Amino acid sequence: MGAAGWVPGIEAVATYRRRWLVKDVVAGLVLTTLLVPQGMAYAELAGLPAINGLYTTVLCLLGYAVFGPSRILVLGPDSSLGPMIAAVVLPLVVSGGDPAAAVALASMLGLMVGLIMTAAGAAKLGFLADLLSKPTQIGYMNGLALTILISQLPKLCGFSADGEGLIEETRAFVRGVAAGETNPAALGVGLFALLLILVLQRWLPKIPAVLVAVVGSIALSSLFDLGAHGVRLVGPLPQGLPPLTLPHASWDQFGLLLAGAIGITLVSLTDTISTASSFAARTGQQVRGNQEMTGIGAANIAASLFQGFPVSTSGSRTAVAEQSGSRSQLTGVVGATVIVLMLVFVPGLLRDLPQPALGAVVIAASLSLADVPGTVLLWKRRRMEFLVSIAAFLGVALLGVLPGIVAAVGLSVLNVFRRVWWPYQAVLGRTRDMQGYHDVTSYPDAERLPGLVMFRFDAPLIFANARVFRDQIRELAKSEPKPEWIVIAAEPITDVDITAADMLESLDNELNAQGTSLVLAELKDPVRRKIDRYQLTHTIDPEHFFPTLEDAVAAFRTRTGADWSAPE
Structure with missing residues (x-):
């Protein structure tokens, strides 16, 4: 950075236009009052x-x-x-x-x-x-x-x-x-x-x-x-x-x-x-x-x-x-x-x-x-x-x-901490007149796949909200019919820290013992690299990572033959 960058007054003098002079002087006199x-x-x-x-x-x-x-x-x-x-x-x-x-x-x-x-x-x-x-x-x-x-x-x-x-x-x-x-x-x-x-x-x-x-x-x-x-x-x-x-x-x-x-x-x-x-x-x-x-x-x-x-x-x-x-x-x-x-x-x-x-x-x-x-x-x-x-x-x-x-x-x-601590969370479903998957609270008539729950967590996954995330997934795992997959719509999750990684590892083991798999879709590349460094793929099946929600849904339907149904 040159002298004009550190001292903008130099640039101001160099670029000053004579036609500004009268206006600046008049404005200065008015400003003095x-x-x-x-x-x-x-x-x-x-x-x-x-x-x-x-x-x-x-x-x-x-x-x-x-x-x-x-x-x-x-x-x-x-x-x-x-x-x-x-x-x-x-x-x-x-x-x-x-x-x-x-x-x-x-x-x-x-x-x-x-x-x-x-x-x-x-x-x-x-x-x-x-x-x-x-x-x-x-x-x-x-x-x-x-x-x-x-x-x-x-x-x-x-x-x-x-x-x-x-x-x-x-x-x-x-x-x-x-x-x-x-x-x-x-x-x-x-x-x-x-x-x-x-x-x-x-x-x-x-x-x-x-x-x-x-x-x-x-x-x-x-x-x-x-x-x-x-x-x-x-x-x-x-x-x-x-x-x-x-x-x-x-x-x-x-x-x-x-x-x-x-x-x-x-x-x-x-x-x-x-x-x-x-x-x-x-x-x-x-x-x-x-x-x-x-x-x-x-x-x-x-x-x-x-x-x-x-x-x-x-x-x-x-x-x-x-x-x-x-x-x-x-x-x-x-x-x-x-x-x-x-x-x-x-x-x-x-x-x-x-x-x-x-x-x-x-x-x-x-x-x-x-x-x-x-x-x-x-x-x-x-x-x-x-x-x-x-x-x-x-x-x-x-x-x-x-x-x-x-x-x-x-x-x-x-x-700010409160919003990270208790972020917005949503279960997602499909609506016939809109593309993508949407919050079933806002769209109660959204269709769902039996045996699959899509869940979105709108915050980085860190020590402050790891327990909140874990407790919500546990509740979803108890829903009827019993889910085979719980798919995390992970695009809003911009970070996963050590505390959250340990929680994911123990949670995945807990769900596997109940016959439910934890699946992650739309993980950002930097977050995925952290997952690899934490060696979570030793616990979470590497095949349970999908680039998009559509890919995760298609894989589940191919595996189970499930079809969309209206909520009961």
Whole structure:
């Protein structure tokens, strides 16, 4: 692979077309109106100063522009990562809260995420995104949305409420409201911003809702002097960019940071692959999963070196860039440049922005994370998947964000294991109006051959389901009339492990003693070679292996003279 393969930014510059320039610049300016308020809001969601959200936004956009393969994806601070960052960083910060210590730990977390992601990309581990199934993603995001919503309600009402976990945070919020801590001015401007965002997103989606809400909130703050009424304002931002700073942490903190980094990496990777796939389908591009991991890793590393924190792909910001005419990563570079110019020349531009308005931005984002229609569809289409989704939701809501992601991954893996453990099984018969052999449960009038049972087992035959397979064959051997052959339609069986091989050997001996033969048809070549290595042909008659079900049926009919008959 050449330099352009490892550094897609080189290819992007070499293939850039001049006619894209105006569209990219305009899209970058429009995108900035979303980057600034969301970057600040999501930094505070992560328990960090708002300014660090802007530092993070600038550096991750530049890092991805160089190493990211997608022309259109926009990275930045993300609402789904904010609670995870806070869950890792805040417990490690000394009591009383030290913003500088929190920033240092968040930067170290970003560096670790970047290194893990880059190493995984180099090792071609993009398949790790599959560890979160769709139902667990829906449940996890629903739990995350509720967690974010509850955490931002005190800010919306103008007071602070401390609590560990969703239940305690809810109780703290209710106690604060009951004690009369709500600031009417703060609640008013917060609700104004939230309703404005939701209404514009619903009815006028082409208008930058977040920008309008931010500008409107600043106008209200200046007009009514909300600061004098106890409403917390953002205040002037530090001028310029921070110096290059190598993140560091103590060995005592390393374990929790690493665990958090792994969880954040998985969520970020899953989000990025799904978002990249969605937008690539629209533009005719191909998703380069491993290079995406490298691009996200580079973005995280770049941000971490300048007091930034972990980032991910943003579907909303990517959609804004696409709708604004973006053609390349120059859009993100323009956005980063505008933010730098703002920090250098007009750092006080947002000093009158009310904090409740930032809370409204986060709450609006949390509502977009929730997928209630998707949950309803799971209920209608597949109840087991619905239960998995609900379990993931409860894991996040009751255990916390980090344990929740562990629970979500565990549920995904267990759900796969469940399908292998108890796979679908079917007895097959012949229907006159269809070719082949079909499940007699679906076609109860299917004809069968007396003395022959065809059985299909829809899973690899391994240690986890060997007993299930054996018990089902034993039941079939007891059926009337007594079967002479039990033919396994083995095409779905993609593997046979040692445990299953031992089970087949003892089962075949057991059936032979009862006058029944175990016959295998349609075995895949790799599985047949394993059967030979296990020396199962010393037990199972080599003549009882057939390339197709039709061949097995023809051999049985020639041997016995049996003819098809309708079921009794």
